[in-house]
Amino acid sequence: xxSITPLNQAIIVLNLVVFLLQGFTGGLIKAYFALxxxxxxxxxxxxxxxxxxxxxxxxHGNWAHLFFNMFAVFMFGSDIERLFGSRRYLFYYLACVIxxxxxxxxxxxxxxxxxxxxxxxxxxxxxxxxxFGMAFPRRTLMLIFPPIPxxxxxxxxxxGIFELVMGVTQTASGVAHFAHLGGMATGFVIIxxxxxxxxxx
Numbered sequence: 001x002x003s004i005t006p007l008n009q010a011i012i013v014l015n016l017v018v019f020l021l022q023g024f025t026g027g028l029i030k031a032y033f034a035l036x037x038x039x040x041x042x043x044x045x046x047x048x049x050x051x052x053x054x055x056x057x058x059x060h061g062n063w064a065h066l067f068f069n070m071f072a073v074f075m076f077g078s079d080i081e082r083l084f085g086s087r088r089y090l091f092y093y094l095a096c097v098i099x100x101x102x103x104x105x106x107x108x109x110x111x112x113x114x115x116x117x118x119x120x121x122x123x124x125x126x127x128x129x130x131x132f133g134m135a136f137p138r139r140t141l142m143l144i145f146p147p148i149p150x151x152x153x154x155x156x157x158x159x160g161i162f163e164l165v166m167g168v169t170q171t172a173s174g175v176a177h178f179a180h181l182g183g184m185a186t187g188f189v190i191i192x193x194x195x196x197x198x199x200x201x
Contacts, residue, residue, distance in 0.1 A: 103182025
């Protein structure tokens with residue numbers, strides 16, 4: 001297994017530190033830094049602030065949530081950092097987090113429903129997953145359950161379709177499926193833009 005790159009390691013450590021702070025401060029950090037929909041304040045919930053479009057991506061609901069997100073960052077992020085370089089990798093990751101938040105807010109504003117906070121690095125993770133599938137399409141990935149090996153491009157495609165179906169049907173409540181798709185969509189736009197810039201040069 002290749003060694004973890006410095007920036008990728010910093011992202012994982014930062015998420016861990018923030019999660020520990022969540023435990024010490026109770027719900028205070030979540031109230032100010034989770035992603036709340038803009039109408040939340042009118043219903044007595046914490047107010048929406050612009051910084052939440054980014055900060056929610058460093059909060060997590062529980063240890064399992066943190067572990068699976070950071071495991072994905074560990075598995076896919078280092079290869080993408082080596083490919084993009086540290087500066088572009090940081091921009092890409094944070095942009096996917098913000099893009100995921102924007103997609104979630106757009107969808108929830110249309111669909112309605114009670115205000116609920118969103119936390120987790122999944123937007124950035126799904127951006128990394130898309131980048132990995134585009135950069136290394138033939139590399140084999142193994143599903144956890146069932147344990148089926150498949151090429152990265154197929155894994156990413158099926159995962160994206162799965163998230164779309166789950167989001168449209170609202171099958172799994174409490175999961176921001178369209179935020180995941182927003183992270184993927186943001187990553188795709190950035191990668192295509194960078195590719196067009198290279199062709200022009």
